[in-house]
Amino acid sequence: MNTLDTKYIYRADHVGSLLRPEKLKKARQQFSEGNISKAALKQVENEEINRIIEKQKSLGLKAITDGELRRSWWHFDFLEGLDGVDGYWSGEGIAFKEKTTKSRAIKVTGKLDFTNHPMLEDFKYVAEQAKNHTAKFTIPSPSMLHFRGEIDPAIYPDEDVFFDDLANAYKKALNAFYDAGCRYLQLDDTSWAYLCSEEQKTQLKNKGLDPGHLVQKYLETLNRAVADRPSDLKITMHICRGNFRSTWISSGGYEPVAKEIFGKLNIDAFFLEYDSDRAGDFRPLRHVNRKDLTIVLGLITSKHGELESKDEIRKRVEEATQYVPLEQLALSPQCGFASTEEGNLLSEEEQWKKLKHVVEIAQDIWS
8 A cells, every 4th residue: 555645636647548568469369369378468467567557657647557457348347346247248249439349248147246356456466566656446337337237137126226236335345445455446437428418318218218317326326335435545437428449439518417426426536528529518517516526627538649739728727717626627638548458549659648748738737
């Protein structure tokens, strides 16, 4: 465990995932073909995680991650590690604009719980390497199991019982990560962005789901999960509109859910996507009514390598101060660079330049 105060606002931050290095991709392929052992694959993972951790430190980032290098997906890998959840090849991927993912899916086949999750060891490895930096770990929010998972009605005929067990499983998860030394945990969530999209809400209704009901159930479950957490455990949330091979799924500003998430969700910070017109304007931030809530503005895109104008980014941060004081703001890319192992369409060198760009602009604004 490191000694940094993780309730401190990191003015330059990042969402977490990083491009998978070619060496790691090759090792994964070799492992899948049975040509190297699991131990050999883990050794490559460790080497590459060590390298990217040192790179993050050299760029001036205070909170560092393992880049999710041990994962194939930002959400399924963690969710499959919960008791009562199984992954399977569905024959149908997640449809993005112009691209579709591999056909992975998850289903709830037993009672939910959190007992012996493999990612606890993944976090401990990051913490060992972090030293005097903060080891940040990212997991999907509890909403994602309901939003993406197939739930066996024989196991959970009562929706309320499902959400009760989900909240309790995540409460155990938070405590387990804390006991492992984690003081900065990020919950990644696409459901809130879908609930801001008229197109996606129509699709939900066509499936027999009530978007308004989901808003209330997700808010309630999240707050129950984070309730009574240790006072020095920082919980943040990244709200994503989809990120696969530099494409996306949903559009729409935060207004439809702004009152609920900014006014009622009991977390420490939001990472918000603001890199394109699809995200809408800053006006929904008027619902931020807590002085201890940080808004991390995702003004730098992770979808391509071209660097944004520093002056333009400074202007946009100033625009956001119409609704949230500067001391409650921070800066980051709008999303990770590789929500899945395939990664976005830019080079690793361009990725590092993007993160350095974030650090330099943040230093100019908050120095």
